Amino acid sequence: EERRYRSASGAAIALQCRQHSASCRELAVRCPRLQLRSLSAVTSAVWLAAYGLYAVSENSMVLSAAIFIMLIGLIIYLHFVKVDQESLLVIGSLGIQVTSSYASGKESTTFIEMGQVKDVVINEAIHMQKVIYYLCILLQDPRDPQGVSEVVPLFQSSKPRLDCLIEVYKSCQEILERRKTAPQSS
Amino acid sequence: NSPAPLPERAIYGFALFLGSWFGFMLYLIWAYVPETWLFSLGLTYWPQKYWAVALPAYLLVAIGIGYVLLFGINMMSTAPLNSTHTVTDNYAKKQQQKTFQEEAIPALRDIPISEVNRMFFLPEK
Numbered sequence: 465e466e467r468r469y470r471s472a473s474g475a476a477i478a479l480q481c482r483q484h485s486a487s488c489r490e491l492a493v494r495c496p497r498l499q500l501r502s503l504s505a506v507t508s509a510v511w512l513a514a515y516g517l518y519a520v521s522e523n524s525m526v527l528s529a530a531i532f533i534m535l536i537g538l539i540i541y542l543h544f545v546k547v548d549q550e551s552l553l554v555i556g557s558l559g560i561q562v563t564s565s566y567a568s569g570k571e572s573t574t575f576i577e578m579g580q581v582k583d584v585v586i587n588e589a590i591h592m593q594k595v596i597y598y599l600c601i602l603l604q605d606p607r608d609p610q611g612v613s614e615v616v617p618l619f620q621s622s623k624p625r626l627d628c629l630i631e632v633y634k635s636c637q638e639i640l641e642r643r644k645t646a647p648q649s650s
Numbered sequence: 651n652s653p654a655p656l657p658e659r660a661i662y663g664f665a666l667f668l669g670s671w672f673g674f675m676l677y678l679i680w681a682y683v684p685e686t687w688l689f690s691l692g693l694t695y696w697p698q699k700y701w702a703v704a705l706p707a708y709l710l711v712a713i714g715i716g717y718v719l720l721f722g723i724n725m726m727s728t729a730p731l732n733s734t735h736t737v738t739d740n741y742a743k744k745q746q747q748k749t750f751q752e753e754a755i756p757a758l759r760d761i762p763i764s765e766v767n768r769m770f771f772l773p774e775k
Contacts, residue, residue, distance in 0.1 A: 615736065
């Protein structure tokens with residue numbers, strides 16, 4: 465049950481939906497891997513620039529510095545920037561868990577309990593000279609039942625387009641509707 | 651507050667016109683007439699002629715930077731994706747529920763985003 469979609473910038477992403485039980489669903493969006501051609505393009509650009517500098521300055525430290533910068537920059541990029549998969553686990557009576565797995569294997573997880581969740585909606589906002597649709601969790605304001613205290617945007621790195629977002633939205637709403645009709649058992 | 655022509659506006663306009671021509675002529679005289687001639691007339695307290703070229707250059711660069719600055723200010727004032735300003739604002743929070751009248755067009759109000767989403771994205775059964 466993996467479907468192909470496009471991200472806001474045109475990259476190919478894949479949505480996988482798994483239903484663990486009647487009130488528990490996991491939706492995972494997989495981003496494209498680091499492309500070999502972009503990696504080799506950046507590497508050649510940096511090394512050619514370093515070689516040009518070396519030809520001008522006759523200092524061989526420039527070359528070793530360029531190699532170090534490339535290696536350390538690649539490690540930092542894979543560990544902190546390049547997101548491999550973003551997943552949303554909605555458990556009807558418990559809460560919502562958001563996980564981002566990075567290319568280096570690091571996973572960062574956030575859990576929001578169901579009492580704080582007001583709704584999961586598709587919002588539109590201006591982002592870097594574009595208007596994008598993005599899914600977000602609206603957190604309840606404890607003092608005001610109608611108010612929204614915080615907005616938690618989801619799928620920030622993969623930025624799926626509206627068709628993918630509608631699928632995720634419908635899945636989440638099926639589970640969220642049931643928590644209102646089911647009697648509160650706390 | 652209409653933009654129609656008025657006698658006072660005509661007078662202001664003419665005064666500004668004369669003033670700007672006078673200022674321009676003064677600037678040209680100061681920039682081109684050699685210092686010795688001005689000293690012989692007794693006018694000694696002028697700014698350095700360096701500024702006759704520097705001020706226009708500064709002005710042009712400032713205008714160019716102004717474009718970039720305005721663009722940057724716009725980008726900085728755009729609400730980030732995680733702010734509540736993308737969803738609601740003070741007017742929407744304080745609006746009152748107007749009474750529903752039969753056969754009348756419903757009053758204008760700010761609809762909460764959950765309702766809008768349900769209407770758009772969940773198919774009507």
